[in-house]
Amino acid sequence: DSGVTQTPKHLITATGQRVTLRCSPRSGDLSVYWYQQSLDQGLQFLIQYYNGEERAKGNILERFSAQQFPDLHSELNLSSLELGDSALYFCASSVETATEAFFGQGTRLTVV
Amino acid sequence: GQQLNQSPQSMFIQEGEDVSMNCTSSSIFNTWLWYKQEPGEGPVLLIALYKAGELTSNGRLTAQFGITRKDSFLNISASIPSDVGIYFCAGQLGGAQKLVFGQGTRLTINP
Numbered sequence: 732d733s734g735v736t737q738t739p740k741h742l743i744t745a746t747g748q749r750v751t752l753r754c755s756p757r758s759g760d761l762s763v764y765w766y767q768q769s770l771d772q773g774l775q776f777l778i779q780y781y782n783g784e785e786r787a788k789g790n791i792l793e794r795f796s797a798q799q800f801p802d803l804h805s806e807l808n809l810s811s812l813e814l815g816d817s818a819l820y821f822c823a824s825s826v827e828t829a830t831e832a833f834f835g836q837g838t839r840l841t842v843v
Numbered sequence: 844g845q846q847l848n849q850s851p852q853s854m855f856i857q858e859g860e861d862v863s864m865n866c867t868s869s870s871i872f873n874t875w876l877w878y879k880q881e882p883g884e885g886p887v888l889l890i891a892l893y894k895a896g897e898l899t900s901n902g903r904l905t906a907q908f909g910i911t912r913k914d915s916f917l918n919i920s921a922s923i924p925s926d927v928g929i930y931f932c933a934g935q936l937g938g939a940q941k942l943v944f945g946q947g948t949r950l951t952i953n954p
Contacts, residue, residue, distance in 0.1 A: 733885065764942065773946040774886070774931065787941035821885055823942075831876065832933075832942055834885035 734758065737822050737835035745843055749810040752838045756803055756824030762786070763805040764832060765797055768819040780805055781827075812842045846870055849932050849945030856922060857953050864948040865916040866932035874935040875908050875915040876942070881928045889930075890917070919950075927952050 734757035744750055756763050765777040776789035780799035791797075794812075799805040809816060819839050823832040849866045856862060866875070874893055878886035890901050892908035892915060899906055906917045915934070919926055932945040 733887070735885075766944075774933075774944040776941050776943060779941050789941060823885075830874065831888055831891045833888060834878075836885050839883075 733833040733835065735822060735824050735833055735835035737820075737838050739838060740836065741839050741841075743841045743843060744812060746812055746814060748812050748842075749808065750812065750840065752807040752809070752820055752822075752840075754805045754807070754822030754824075754835060756805070756822075757833055760824035760826050760833075761803065762825045762827060762830075762832075763799055763803070764823040764825075765791075765805070765807050766821045766823065768821060768837075770818070774821065777807070809840070814842050816840065817842045846936065846943050847932060847934060847945040849948055851948055852946065853949040853951070855951045855953065858922060858924060860922055862919040862922055862926070862950060863916060864930060864932075865914060866934070866945045867914040868934070869913065870936055871912045872915075872934035872936060873912075874942075875906070876933040877904075877906050877915070877917045878931045878933060879928045880931065880947070886931055922950075922952055924952055924954060926950060 736755040738753045761782045764779045766774040777791040778797050779787040794810050797807045819837045821837045823834045825832040877889045880886040890906040895912045897908040903920045929947040931947045933942045
């Protein structure tokens with residue numbers, strides 16, 4: 732158990748809908764990362780927050796947004812969903828930025 | 844775009860064989876991390892490297908941070924069936940905040 736908690740574990744939704752994925756980082760970790768992993772693909776960096784502020788942005792679509800709250804949990808919002816958004820979404824956390832990052836179990840999103 | 848080149852993409856070996864995989868980049872990295880991912884699970888951190896030339900072991904796993912800071916390798920000695928999975932390298936670019944990942948090496952072991 733990495734100490735990073737992601738909910739829900741599975742999510743099935745229809746095209747055009749909006750979903751919110753939640754991540755609770757390890758106790759004491761200030762930095763949260765979000766990654767997308769499509770079938771048999773690598774991990775694509777989406778966005779990073781550190782202590783509530785956005786620190787780095789990857790190839791995140793405009794339909795996607797994220798935030799980190801004062802209690803350090805983070806949410807990734809995906810809207811106007813398309814079939815191609817079906818993927819595993821991982822959250823990771825670390826004490827500082829870009830140090831050892833620990834991953835959650837992921838949320839498997841299926842868009843039908 | 845992808846800034847880390849990880850090779851090989853896949854490996855098929857016999858149990859007991861040693862394994863070697865590497866990551867290279869044209870950019871300088873400050874940190875190299877190696878992860879293992881099993882089906883349906885999140886990546887698990889295996890080894891972290893912070894200094895050029897650093898050689899670190901974790902059981903049968905050994906990883907090195909290249910002297911040029913542009914590469915890293917991971918070796919697994921005497922492979923066993925539970926080593927099966929996808930191995931990812933990850934690195935922090937100098938001056939950047941984010942961790943970038945290689946495309947992964949899929950390891951399959953024949954008993």
